[in-house]
Amino acid sequence: MSKLAYKSETSAGGIVRKTENGNVLWLVTQHSQHKGWGFPKGLIGDSVENESRESAAIREVREEGGVEAKILCPIPVEVKYTYRHKDILVDKTVYYFLMEYVSGDPADHDWEVSEAKFLDEDGVRNILTFDTDKEAFAGILALAKM
Secondary structure: OOOOEEEEEEEEEEEEEEEEOOEEEEEEEEEOOOOOEEOOEEEOOOOOOOOOHHHHHHHHHHHHHOEEEEEOOOOOEEEEEEEEEOOEEEEEEEEEEEEEEEEEOHHHOOOOEEEEEEEOHHHHHHHOOOHHHHHHHHHHHHHHOO
């Protein structure tokens, strides 16, 4: 039996809201590999040296969600989970920021995402694949009401 290697990763992302005709909608993305639905996020500093959490979150929303957004609350919702990738056990921390849609079209997402779209709160709750994303969304909804 082979022993698993271990590493930790830190990512940042955005849970983006948009108000349209008085209705609040939220941006969700479908991962192109595992097909799970969640929120745009990615590794901090994977392409920009000394990148901040905030900059990474804004960049990932633009890349994976196809939209420009601004951070509304400087305090992120933090979620932690562990997953296995081949023979590596990855301990992951994700910082999600509450964001407001500024411009752009979710159809302009990158290759890591097969689909990106805005849904209402119930639609988001019904489509999210992972419990940690459901936990993050609950935390963001609580922040949004403050």
